[in-house]
Amino acid sequence: MQALRHLPFEPLEFANVDHHRALRCGFPEVIFCPGKTPHQVGEIFRRLADVGGNVLATRADAAQVEAVRSLFPQAVHHEAARCITLRQQEAPPTNGVIGLVTAGTSDLPVIEEAKVTCEIMDQRVKSFYDVGVAGIHRLLAHSQTLREMRVVVVAAGMEGALASVVGGLVEAPVIAIPTSVGYGASFNGLAPLLTMLNSCATGVAVVNIDNGFSAGYLAAIINRLGEPQSE
Amino acid sequence: MQALRHLPFEPLEFANVDHHRALRCGFPEVIFCPGKTPHQVGEIFRRLADVGGNVLATRADAAQVEAVRSLFPQAVHHEAARCITLRQQEAPPTNGVIGLVTAGTSDLPVIEEAKVTCEIMDQRVKSFYDVGVAGIHRLLAHSQTLREMRVVVVAAGMEGALASVVGGLVEAPVIAIPTSVGYGASFNGLAPLLTMLNSCATGVAVVNIDNGFSAGYLAAIINRLGEPQSE
């Protein structure tokens, strides 16, 4: 408790910037941009960067990107993923591979957020895009490679059935991301969310709708467990 | 309109017993039992039977079955399907076959209601049970036979993903029945209902949760279209 209490955080006027994860384990510090002013995003980004680790900002809009890029011209803007990364530490990629699977082309922004998250966390990834269940031969064509993944992330909107099918094909943990792709009775992602929660396949867990970051982060810490130097 | 107005129906105290379908096209008359007293079910059944066609009662409980069986000892009680049928007219089965597919053993009562409905309507059917997507090899083992069906009915609870996968495998119309099998975030069948409505496979339409009768009936009138003597 004492230790906990003394963990470092840096109080700004509008935020308590937290450094303990980066200090302890080389994880990136992360900023969730929505609801913050460009100035706030820039300022928080700067404090996090000053500690020396890698930095990731998610869901950044144009003004927020601009605010960061004016401070750190070397920061990378991942347009499809709506992310900004600043890499200040290098590490070899993992041996184990994280499979990134999507049902359709419209799910790209979500899976790309997961991908950027995995990569800034030094994970090896492999993409399996546009393999939705309506044309299941496209998925089955990859089934052997899919089984070699150590963790699998599946993003799907509309009915979200892909997570269950993938869950039945592989033995690795599956992290399912319902996406808000769809219309009508999709209810902004409620349909695939319920589908994935009710999956009859074993080994599937679910994150929030469109939450590519969280799925990527979780996949990364699971994948690390299998590395020789893990923990 | 005039014709419509003069269609025959027989007023009881508690129901207007309708004969026009049976008269016109040999369809069975159908009683939906819930909310009716055993006496009412028996009385309606008798009036329908008196016209001479086949009769089907769905969702019958023990007392309702008893009430009908005391009037028509030859009526058949389909226990798993919770149906009663009285066959008074024979017809050769169709050439085309209706495929009846379920995800799990717990979906049996629903698919059996569809099956009894199809059979009293003189349809040829073929069952594909317990082939849910979590072990997709069980479904794929039947994919060739499935493609030979003229219409397919799919009943699935939990996440209901089976309808999409089947919809992607076959070219026939698929009638999807969400079932209330499941718990928690299944919300009594809401999850598979939304899954099926959002299916990205083409050629899939949906009926009410657990509505085996309606799916069976619709499959039958579609299947008839393909018969040589159709319409």
Place this chain on the structure above:
Amino acid sequence: MQALRHLPFEPLEFANVDHHRALRCGFPEVIFCPGKTPHQVGEIFRRLADVGGNVLATRADAAQVEAVRSLFPQAVHHEAARCITLRQQEAPPTNGVIGLVTAGTSDLPVIEEAKVTCEIMDQRVKSFYDVGVAGIHRLLAHSQTLREMRVVVVAAGMEGALASVVGGLVEAPVIAIPTSVGYGASFNGLAPLLTMLNSCATGVAVVNIDNGFSAGYLAAIINRLGEPQSE
């Protein structure tokens, strides 16, 4: 399975373009445009067109239409239906007719999507527009013609009662489309969706809210069953 595995699909960077339906049965290839960039829509359209069959793009916005039209000036833009079609194969229309019924003028975009889908699939159609149940004489005036349809598609928003009334009038299969027309307790189409799912008329099945394409496609494959050369 082997056959399945070797079905042709063409991997782009952002999509796996699927050709097996067009190859096998002359069905059009279909692109669902939302969430895709104009470039992606154009590129997928081109790959599909190259195979030689008919092509249909649904829910196309102005930029996507422009992207396709710059590649295929002969492609037709159906404005009310928000669709693009490219006809490269001709076939005689069906004998059987698909009835297209709407409750009100505001449901036009949805039923027009169904109509464009039916027509690119070589179906004969007949429209019954603005015949909602609040003035039921408008529907009853057409009841004789309606009964001659081989399949009926009904699009209705607000309370969606039209599907049940039509379902009671005809013996043909009825595909019901709830539309998002309405306000307040319509909850963006939830009200007519529930109405249609609970229809007490037999022979009614439901597709997603505003999903004119899916209803049209399903109506087409059902209508084909009744053609002499069917299957």
Place this chain on the structure above:
Amino acid sequence: MQALRHLPFEPLEFANVDHHRALRCGFPEVIFCPGKTPHQVGEIFRRLADVGGNVLATRADAAQVEAVRSLFPQAVHHEAARCITLRQQEAPPTNGVIGLVTAGTSDLPVIEEAKVTCEIMDQRVKSFYDVGVAGIHRLLAHSQTLREMRVVVVAAGMEGALASVVGGLVEAPVIAIPTSVGYGASFNGLAPLLTMLNSCATGVAVVNIDNGFSAGYLAAIINRLGEPQSE
């Protein structure tokens, strides 16, 4: 306000028994039984009866009926309607007639609650039962008589489409009661509730699910407006 403050009510330990309606306008006093002990129901019934007007208790279970009948053997138990009435004042029935319409046999308990309410309020009523829209000829056969009603009450479960159709046929005010008859996507009456609220027919208003009493009461005070001696 002063007048309001001095309206008579009689405090019991568990209830404030209210007499002002009965005193002023001969309306019956009403007890909603659920959640009250038989003793409480009996005691409140007695206080209301002591004032001399008619008394109505709704949703009474067997023990509550027993408690009232032991105090007032002349009270009438309406079994299907689950109501108890005590008539202590006679009045001639109204000239105007309230039409009571139901979609199916299972809606009887709800419409009977409306009927008992109307009758204890001295209204003339006419029943049109089991005329749901799936066989619309049954309703149309009565359309002339329906148009002669001064007010119409419509009870329907499942998809509840009957209220819109009736609303389109008559010019009288229509009070719609969604019933909990149905299953699956009826969600205990939510489906017909939304249907009725979204009715595109003019002149339709809605009460709570299964609330036969409220519909009957409202129909009665509307019907009274048309009587010669009204107000």
Place this chain on the structure above:
Amino acid sequence: MQALRHLPFEPLEFANVDHHRALRCGFPEVIFCPGKTPHQVGEIFRRLADVGGNVLATRADAAQVEAVRSLFPQAVHHEAARCITLRQQEAPPTNGVIGLVTAGTSDLPVIEEAKVTCEIMDQRVKSFYDVGVAGIHRLLAHSQTLREMRVVVVAAGMEGALASVVGGLVEAPVIAIPTSVGYGASFNGLAPLLTMLNSCATGVAVVNIDNGFSAGYLAAIINRLGEPQSE
């Protein structure tokens, strides 16, 4: 039925313009504008006006108003109510008065739609605005006048409690309109909708969220019942 079938309606390309109400009983013809093009609104308006009765268009946007005004410069645009009226027939106002009650200033557009509807139907109305229950003395100050209304319309958003309180104060029928005024857990009017449906006051019925037209129309036909010449 025959009569019904031959009721006049005039088919346009996009609508079946209905004249039977205006012909029979001097009711206005009504156009619900959303989802129609300005051209369509203008055209339907013209056909309705040609028959000679009064015309009402609701929820008209600027372009739709312009389209009508260019055809009928004498038509009146009610800005707050978002309505257009064309009066071609005069009738003396009713003796009975319809009370129009709102909880807050933000409910004005909805109650004004009801008011315009009542007035084009020749009803006498009286407004009681901004008398929400949070300062109940404002409502009670009017309780005597409120009791003199023959029908009462109550529009309230947020928690919608006003309908119940008014329902307890008056003996007249109360038509309750939930409005979408509010935020957060109002869920766009769901909260006052449920409040009003569950009203423990007798004599209250509910229309769709924000549906001022429907409430005004219903109030008008109820109020007419009490007029000497009624029916």
Place this chain on the structure above:
Amino acid sequence: MQALRHLPFEPLEFANVDHHRALRCGFPEVIFCPGKTPHQVGEIFRRLADVGGNVLATRADAAQVEAVRSLFPQAVHHEAARCITLRQQEAPPTNGVIGLVTAGTSDLPVIEEAKVTCEIMDQRVKSFYDVGVAGIHRLLAHSQTLREMRVVVVAAGMEGALASVVGGLVEAPVIAIPTSVGYGASFNGLAPLLTMLNSCATGVAVVNIDNGFSAGYLAAIINRLGEPQSE
């Protein structure tokens, strides 16, 4: 943090019995009974009682009551409130009074739970029962006394409008408890919950459906603030 870490709790096999509130401020220890075996309830009750303060168990069923009474024959079972109390410490009641208000007789179990909670916390309370808004004169008759309360708890089911009306009458904080009393569109208390959350009266906060304990507890700690010796 250190202090926090060393707060006393007593680990049983199935629970960590917590003593820090009772030790610090004479608050009662509380057991929420549902989901615990009678043995578990008895055992936890005994550990809490051993510390010497007052003990309260809520939502106790017959077997749980029996288990506690066999250990503490002097414990009091409050039947309507479904609570058990053991008083081991006496304190003078507060000067300030907590008003306990209910809409109807059926809300009694909930308000009684609040009352028992207040009393075991040594609060003075005053009851205002069955004063729902449908007969607002019953509430207004008490308005002067209500204004003298230091805190007010309002329990109401069905439409829950009472909280807003009370909130407009008094200046004291109002704790609103939605109850599950009602049916149909009450959706087990959802309707009054939304009503209360959207209250346009100031000074109203809401607890969970039927949560009499939480409202009573909160009312007590607020009432204490006004006592001379407070804090």
Place this chain on the structure above:
Amino acid sequence: MQALRHLPFEPLEFANVDHHRALRCGFPEVIFCPGKTPHQVGEIFRRLADVGGNVLATRADAAQVEAVRSLFPQAVHHEAARCITLRQQEAPPTNGVIGLVTAGTSDLPVIEEAKVTCEIMDQRVKSFYDVGVAGIHRLLAHSQTLREMRVVVVAAGMEGALASVVGGLVEAPVIAIPTSVGYGASFNGLAPLLTMLNSCATGVAVVNIDNGFSAGYLAAIINRLGEPQSE
């Protein structure tokens, strides 16, 4: 009642401006701006200001701010809080302090609305911002100071867990504000709303989503109870 009836309010064409709170107890008069025209806001503001007390307008947009500032140049616009205040009476701040706690930077507008409300009501406040439970050491670092607050307001979006944790740390009343900060399964604040309503910590009550004003107001009237001169 009489007293109640004669409470002063000033009828405008569009509002009944209420003065009784300000007159009696020095509370500010409050205007909820959404749905009112700038002219209406300005006019109501002027009437309220004329009485001489402090005035608060919440959720003011730019045009509404402009309308007020043109009348009262000395009025203060609190940009983050979207509020306008006019201070015309001074009072010493309270002894007791209200703690204002937020989970994240994005919750600032909501908590600032609470803060402005408290300050115009002469309350002493202390802010604890960006102390969400994902880095609980940030909250625990303040636990001693938090315990010294007399009332605590907690604003949190996303999962809203902060209210429960704070509720377990302090003995003061906790007013919880769910915020609409979040996405996906937050459903615009539904998730933290349910979280807070189900809080297993005692002493927590909830206001509407994003309702900083109501929480601030309630905190103020509770905090006043503890002041020496209270009541």
Place this chain on the structure above:
Amino acid sequence: MQALRHLPFEPLEFANVDHHRALRCGFPEVIFCPGKTPHQVGEIFRRLADVGGNVLATRADAAQVEAVRSLFPQAVHHEAARCITLRQQEAPPTNGVIGLVTAGTSDLPVIEEAKVTCEIMDQRVKSFYDVGVAGIHRLLAHSQTLREMRVVVVAAGMEGALASVVGGLVEAPVIAIPTSVGYGASFNGLAPLLTMLNSCATGVAVVNIDNGFSAGYLAAIINRLGEPQSE
């Protein structure tokens, strides 16, 4: 695909018993009992057991337990967890430990299902029970030990905040199980489900309400990744 197609499964009349997991990787075969007859459960259990691996049946009721025990007297019935296990293969427990955390005593059945699942999969587990956030010192007392877990499973009902707090304390993957413990606005587990999905802590994923099996299974396959011999 070929391989997939030839995976072994054994067709019974009512189920396709699947052996491929057990054969490949020593995982237990699992039966989800609800909706199956005792005879079916017994029969499936026997087929699974015959293959020689470990067997797990979840959610077994008394009759189903009896059916299995009559066939396999040595099978173990875990009463709190409602599971049956048959151990036929022994394996050394893992080095890594899975932490099993619950908020309250009532969550025991769910976490016990997870525990039984982990143990039949040869996992080392450690329990942290009744450490809900309302008394956060109980959780913090274990924070050091919690950090040593390789995976953490958290079961919580009511508001479900525990998952976020644990997620903020540990760096291991957290599998969150919302439980149906609670009442009112818990909506049978919807509240903690939404809470957990919206968790602002990183590294948290969610399974279905009350799904202890799925959480345990997923925790096991993740924990295995960290074992020396993993994959």
